[in-house]
Amino acid sequence: MPPLPPGNVRSGVPLAPFTTWRIGGPAQYLAEPGLDEIPALLAWAQSAALPVWVIGRGSNILIDDAGLPGLVLLLRNTLQDVRREGDFLVTGAGVSLPRLAKAAAAEGYAGFEFFIGIPGTVGGAVFMNAGFGPGDPRDTKALLHSVDLILPDGSRETRAAEALHLAYRKSDLQLIPDGAERPLVVGACFVLSQPGDQATIRDETRRHLQERKEKQPLTRPTAGSVFRASDGIPAAIHIQQAGLKGHRIGDAMVSLKHANWIENVGHATASDVRRLIADIIDTVHFRAGIHLFPEVRILPP
Numbered sequence: 262m263p264p265l266p267p268g269n270v271r272s273g274v275p276l277a278p279f280t281t282w283r284i285g286g287p288a289q290y291l292a293e294p295g296l297d298e299i300p301a302l303l304a305w306a307q308s309a310a311l312p313v314w315v316i317g318r319g320s321n322i323l324i325d326d327a328g329l330p331g332l333v334l335l336l337r338n339t340l341q342d343v344r345r346e347g348d349f350l351v352t353g354a355g356v357s358l359p360r361l362a363k364a365a366a367a368e369g370y371a372g373f374e375f376f377i378g379i380p381g382t383v384g385g386a387v388f389m390n391a392g393f394g395p396g397d398p399r400d401t402k403a404l405l406h407s408v409d410l411i412l413p414d415g416s417r418e419t420r421a422a423e424a425l426h427l428a429y430r431k432s433d434l435q436l437i438p439d440g441a442e443r444p445l446v447v448g449a450c451f452v453l454s455q456p457g458d459q460a461t462i463r464d465e466t467r468r469h470l471q472e473r474k475e476k477q478p479l480t481r482p483t484a485g486s487v488f489r490a491s492d493g494i495p496a497a498i499h500i501q502q503a504g505l506k507g508h509r510i511g512d513a514m515v516s517l518k519h520a521n522w523i524e525n526v527g528h529a530t531a532s533d534v535r536r537l538i539a540d541i542i543d544t545v546h547f548r549a550g551i552h553l554f555p556e557v558r559i560l561p562p
């Protein structure tokens with residue numbers, strides 16, 4: 262075991278409570294760092310040859326039942342600044358997306374309403390380009406001006422949004438696998454460009470929440486859409502047509518309400534979900550000749 266660095270690093274911390282699926286074993290080490298603590302933690306992990314994992318609100322990840330070796334940086338409670346600077350909203354990476362939506366609304370700006378129902382952080386939204394489906398303009402890319410990064414050597418860098426090449430559920434940050442040395446998003450700058458009146462923004466926000474309630478299984482632990490759309494066709498259509506709604510392995514079940522969501526109906530393990538994902542991929546490939554690719558990040562990859 263490497264000597265612990267100064268600061269609040271805990272060992273053997275269960276990670277399931279930090280994921281929306283409520284699945285996953287413990288982190289070997291876990292820290293919830295403020296901005297100034299991150300470089301020292303990265304240096305420590307490097308010196309001890311430990312992988313580093315970043316978790317926002319854990320709403321798009323499947324953590325292995327054995328947990329994660331190395332150091333987990335959990336950013337749901339830190340990096341919480343939100344401030345307006347002229348035509349921009351500048352936020353820490355740990356800010357939740359519903360809070361971001363509310364902050365833009367409070368400033369009298371529209372365009373952020375869709376974030377209200379996405380239970381991730383700003384960092385996770387940048388990494389995943391969170392938003393609606395392919396071709397829909399409502400995504401992180403449409404609002405992002407630039408990001409603040411901490412690089413693996415601990416240095417800071419501000420990068421223009423274009424340099425990240427955000428596309429449907431993609432960014433260049435994904436080119437390096439989870440656990441490997443890669444830039445960490447610590448803040449983001451969003452453009453306020455659509456002034457709107459409070460009542461219209463409020464109605465649009467309510468409409469988003471209502472639509473989600475109708476279409477999505479929000480009463481059980483899930484990670485939202487499990488697969489990416491392929492060729493612009495929602496994965497839910499392929500999965501439903503393959504007759505997989507309600508298909509269950511252990512306590513992991515293809516949602517009856519939305520075929521691209523997998524519900525944890527009790528005490529599902531990561532192994533249950535992985536086997537179900539593999540079953541879905543095989544069945545859809547067999548029936549429709551289409552290969553589905555997971556959108557959720559499987560940790561370790």
Ligand SMILES: Cc1cc2nc3c(=O)[nH]c(=O)nc-3n(C[C@H](O)[C@H](O)[C@H](O)COP(=O)(O)OP(=O)(O)OC[C@H]3O[C@@H](n4cnc5c(N)ncnc54)[C@H](O)[C@@H]3O)c2cc1C
Pocket residue numbers: 281314315316317318319320321322336354378379380381382383384385386387388389390391392393434439444445446447479483484485486558
């Ligand atoms: C009920 C529900 C509804 C959802 N609806 C949508 C939707 O409409 N549209 C959509 O796009 N997604 C949706 N999702 C998925 C998810 O909320 C988004 O992908 C979100 O952006 C993930 O953010 P997070 O903070 O939870 O990231 P995590 O799940 O914690 O992490 C996801 C990935 O991002 C990386 N990451 C996280 N933070 C950082 C950071 N600061 N720096 C670098 N890398 C980072 C992680 O290492 C990991 O690889 C939904 C999920 C749920 C449970």
